Amino acid sequence: MRRFPINWILFLTLALAAGFGLGLAYSWLISPVTYVNANPALLRADFKDQYRIVIAASYKASHDLARARARLELLSDTDPIGELSAQAQRMTGAGELFEDTQPLAQLASDLQQGVANTAIINTNTPTASVSFVSTPFAAIGITPVRETPLAEETITTEFSEPTVIPTLSFEQTPLAPQQLFFTATPRPTSTSIPAITMPFTLIGQDPVCDIGLSPGLMQFILMDSRRNQAAGIEIIATWSGGEDHFFTGFKPELGDGYADFIMQADTVYSIRVVEGGSFVPNISAPTCTDENGANYLGGLLLTFQQP
Amino acid sequence: MTSSKWITILVTALVGIALGLAYGWVIAPVQYTDVPPNILREDYRADYVLMVAEAYQNEQSPEIAARRLAIFGSETPAQIVTLTLDYATNNNFTQNEILLLQGLLTAMQTYQPQGNDTP
Numbered sequence: 062m063r064r065f066p067i068n069w070i071l072f073l074t075l076a077l078a079a080g081f082g083l084g085l086a087y088s089w090l091i092s093p094v095t096y097v098n099a100n101p102a103l104l105r106a107d108f109k110d111q112y113r114i115v116i117a118a119s120y121k122a123s124h125d126l127a128r129a130r131a132r133l134e135l136l137s138d139t140d141p142i143g144e145l146s147a148q149a150q151r152m153t154g155a156g157e158l159f160e161d162t163q164p165l166a167q168l169a170s171d172l173q174q175g176v177a178n179t180a181i182i183n184t185n186t187p188t189a190s191v192s193f194v195s196t197p198f199a200a201i202g203i204t205p206v207r208e209t210p211l212a213e214e215t216i217t218t219e220f221s222e223p224t225v226i227p228t229l230s231f232e233q234t235p236l237a238p239q240q241l242f243f244t245a246t247p248r249p250t251s252t253s254i255p256a257i258t259m260p261f262t263l264i265g266q267d268p269v270c271d272i273g274l275s276p277g278l279m280q281f282i283l284m285d286s287r288r289n290q291a292a293g294i295e296i297i298a299t300w301s302g303g304e305d306h307f308f309t310g311f312k313p314e315l316g317d318g319y320a321d322f323i324m325q326a327d328t329v330y331s332i333r334v335v336e337g338g339s340f341v342p343n344i345s346a347p348t349c350t351d352e353n354g355a356n357y358l359g360g361l362l363l364t365f366q367q368p
Numbered sequence: 369m370t371s372s373k374w375i376t377i378l379v380t381a382l383v384g385i386a387l388g389l390a391y392g393w394v395i396a397p398v399q400y401t402d403v404p405p406n407i408l409r410e411d412y413r414a415d416y417v418l419m420v421a422e423a424y425q426n427e428q429s430p431e432i433a434a435r436r437l438a439i440f441g442s443e444t445p446a447q448i449v450t451l452t453l454d455y456a457t458n459n460n461f462t463q464n465e466i467l468l469l470q471g472l473l474t475a476m477q478t479y480q481p482q483g484n485d486t487p
Contacts, residue, residue, distance in 0.1 A: 072377055073376070076377045076378075076380040076381040076384065077383060078384060079381055079382050079384060080380065080381035080382060080384020080385040080387070080388060081385070081387050082384075082388060083383065083384070084387060084388020085388040085389075085391060085392070087385075087391025088389045088391070088393045088397075089398055093397065093398040094393055094397040096400050096407055097407055098407070098408075098409035098410075099400075099408055099411055099412075100408070100412060101404045103401060103402075103403045104402070104403060104405060104408075105402035106403065108405050108439060111436065111439055114436075115395075115419045115436055116417060118419070118423035118426070118427065119418075119419035119422040119423050120418075121423070121426060122422045122425055122426030122427075123389065123422050132415070135412070137427060151477060159451060160416075183434050269415070312407060
């Protein structure tokens with residue numbers, strides 16, 4: 062008589078556990094929550110890359126830095142500028158065309174400086190500021206997680222914290238209609254900033270003897286007339302055996318106006334900065350001596366500035 | 369065991385199933401990451417297509433625009449832009465934005481992928 066209730070409790074517990082397991086298997090494996098209304102932060106990495114490319118291409122057309130910034134915030138990257146730069150470097154490393162990578166580098170540079178580069182401005186496309194206010198989802202059974210979409214994003218010129226919470230709204234019902242309200246917030250006017258057309262002048266040519274650097278590393282720093290580093294400037298190195306093109310700004314951690322190139326020993330190079338046509342002939346890697354008296358191939362630091 | 373006890377066990381199991389479903393659907397639903405773009409919310413999709421339209425106006429390359437729109441999956445680029453244009457019209461997009469989308473739609477309607485011989 063005493064063992065029967067214990068068995069009975071055991072039966073009930075097993076029944077409850079089995080039922081719970083079945084329910085869980087059904088809800089996780091057989092019919093999991095169907096996601097709709099995802100936000101861009103949840104996109105797969107390659108789609109995020111594509112999203113950034115389109116943001117940069119759109120920015121290249123509109124030069125609306127605030128809007129580009131707001132759009133980037135949707136991806137919820139920890140370091141949006143770093144992600145842009147890293148993607149530009151990855152694409153360059155993968156052999157993609159400069160035309161494809163330059164908008165990313167340019168956007169990263171402009172975000173860092175907080176100023177839209179108007180050197181390639183297109184003034185024929187005034188765009189209106191967009192504020193989205195979406196109505197709450199009419200979720201049935203499941204309360205959506207708080208979601209602030211592009212929603213009510215006040216576009217400012219300061220780099221604000223993302224207003225988008227990278228959480229999913231999910232529901233198992235069709236989309237609820239959303240209302241969008243657009244406010245005609247005046248666009249930032251096209252501040253006239255002179256395009257980068259003045260020639261860069263070589264203002265420094267310094268040998269760099271640092272055993273920690275790659276042998277023959279030629280480093281470039283390009284600055285505009287206000288001593289701001291200039292990104293996206295094409296540099297051509299030529300030597301008797303060939304030619305190489307590269308651009309400033311692909312290593313933003315070293316500066317927007319930074320670029321580098323590896324020289325070979327006993328090779329004479331000519332350097333040309335395409336923007337403005339500055340030309341520096343007869344460049345070669347210096348020979349340095351370490352503390353033990355051994356020679357090694359040193360580097361060079363070339364500094365250019367617009368007058 | 370008597371039938372009443374079997375019924376009790378069955379009811380207990382049903383309660384367990386209900387708890388399991390509630391836990392799996394509401395409390396701890398499957399967490400998705402790396403989602404494809406075709407489940408982006410409608411306003412994000414519209415904004416993406418608008419960006420493509422802005423870029424297209426500058427680049428004038430239907431091929432690039434079509435490739436960018438292709439991330440939405442099986443719909444044709446023209447269908448994607450048409451849906452976005454409807455959305456934009458119904459949601460007070462600015463006239464300039466609608467014009468951009470119309471320009472992109474025209475390009476996508478006449479765009480023929482290279483190597484496609486079908487009319």
